[in-house]
Amino acid sequence: MLGRLKQMLIKEFIQVFRDKRTRFILIIPPIIQMLVFGYAATYEIRHVPAVVLDLDHSQESRELISLFSSSPYFDVQRQLTDSRQLGDLIEQGKTTVGIEIDAGFARNLRKGQTAPLQVIVDATNSNTALIASGYITQIALGFARNYQQDRINRIAPQLVEAIPSVELEPRPWYNPGLSSRWFFVPGVIGSLTLVLVVTLTAFAVVREREIGTLEQIMVTPIRPAEFILGKTLPFFLIGLFDVSLIAVVGTLWFQVPFRGHISVLLTGSILFILCMLGVGLLISTVSSTQQQAMVTAFFFIMPAIAFSGFGFPISTMPQWMQYLTWLVPLRYFLVVLRGTYLKGVGFEILWPQMAAMAGLGFSLLTIAILRFHKALD
């Protein structure tokens, strides 16, 4: 038993490490993907292109515009002179935000009346539009409050004390800078692990089926369980190596804090990799060529990531879909990743996720092994 397993493992490792391309695939693409996703996967907006149409030419309007130009969120590229230009620029995609200050803006303010400020946002990307509008609101409200206080100060300084106000004191726990990168980098670690382990495992088994070596191996006295173990153990170790690699790169490069205990993350990773080995094996049992395996893996990976809470919050999905996400192992692993990275919590909090992954992993591997027996026929 152990002798046969040992032979399978020796063979598997020779194959992995002999091939230059395989060695490369295990190391370089995960690092590149970590860096690319780390930079690209973010909800934050900075340097949104903006244009300004100032028809008022007052001190107030210039002050307001300077608030926009000095904000890190907007790049005020041009001052326009004609409101038709604004429409053209947005349509051509050359600018995202257009701020229009109509004539009479300052006059209204000075009279103590409401002064309208028209803002046009390209909402093709609703997310960017939403966040940009939020920042615009902040800037405009800040301007208005300062203006009001100046006026009160000048007209009736004694009233300043009497005006009630609410001071917001937000305390964003675990991510005080509200950096979306802190949210995404742990997610990227999980998604990359998923893609790597599922595809490597599925391909490794299907390749043997495709070139006929699987049949040659199965006429030896080896048991299917020994074959499967011999095939998956190397990818388990490779998966663990790759998780560590991308976790280290992600943590050091993007300066995401790791506050939990390494043993918690390691346990979560092991359970998650077992789930993904099961998925990879399952894919290999329904595919007879590598091409089929690729298509099948693709059909699994896309929804698995969409349903995991990687980018879209599960709580906003329809209820029935939320139940579906319970079957997605990545959903639990992301909680473990974010829990250990940002919150620094341990098993006492994360045990339900660990248990769910253990249960899913056990079921997936069992189904995969049973199906593998059948697929030999």
Place this chain on the structure above:
Amino acid sequence: MPELDNSVVVENLCKRFGGFVAVDRINLEIPKGEVFGFLGPNGAGKSTTIRMLCGLLKPTSGRASVAGYDVGREPEAVRQNIGYMSQKFSLYNDLKVIENLRLFAGLYSVSSNVLRERIDWALAMANLKGQENLITGTLPGGWKQRLALGCAVLHKPPILFLDEPTSGVDPISRRQFWDLIHHMAEEGVTVFVTTHYMEEAEYCNRLALIFRGRIVALGTPSELKRGSMNGELLLVACEPLGNAVEVLQSAPGVLDAAVFGNALHLVVPDAVAAIPQIEMYLKQHGIAVGGIEKIRPTLEDVFVSVTTGRDATGEMKP
């Protein structure tokens, strides 16, 4: 291992894939040390049978025992006692020659004290001494095939299953390969080999002809040539051939007519009586006859003879 005279016993073995019957109630007994050929066209059920005998496929019904073990119930014991070579080269191309040998020795649990000796023996047999460190994928076809045989016999199996072992191999390598097979048979190894090369079938001690999942003839090559034709064979030289075939296929007393090279092969119930009748018949139809003689049938004639006259289900026409 149970003591037995027959290495392979097959009783009413069937394999169905959905509605398709790939192997239909076949029966076989193969004694120890025999080179047994399984001959038939592609899709006749050769590979399916061999895969059931190796425990790769479960029979739908019927039973088979190999080396005394039931293939359905004790597939692992069966596998320890057989060597298998598939029609497609299926060793690891990215491993070295020696690594493939070590892998299969390990999978067959060849004990470590005879490991070196067995690998040396396999290398010598496959004529690959000194090539141990070549990457398998870079070997020429004939070498690969000898290596595959070497890997299949490392554990000294008493029975060897070869599924079209010589497909895609040049004639000289094929000849060398058959010499190896006979050498092993002399040492008591039973060899079960499938092929669709008629000339290869002549190397076998005994043959089964399989057609549409059924065994349609069984015997030594010479028995088959003598007994399995339902008639005698005539070689007819005539002009033009195409016309002659058409005419003869409906001629009285002619069981079958087919073009063979630049002449015709004719199956008739009685050669001596038929020769003058055929000559007359052809002349009546305006065909020039060069000569008619009785010949010994080849296996190909036998095969054509036993398979024609069967309808799509493999049943004999009344």
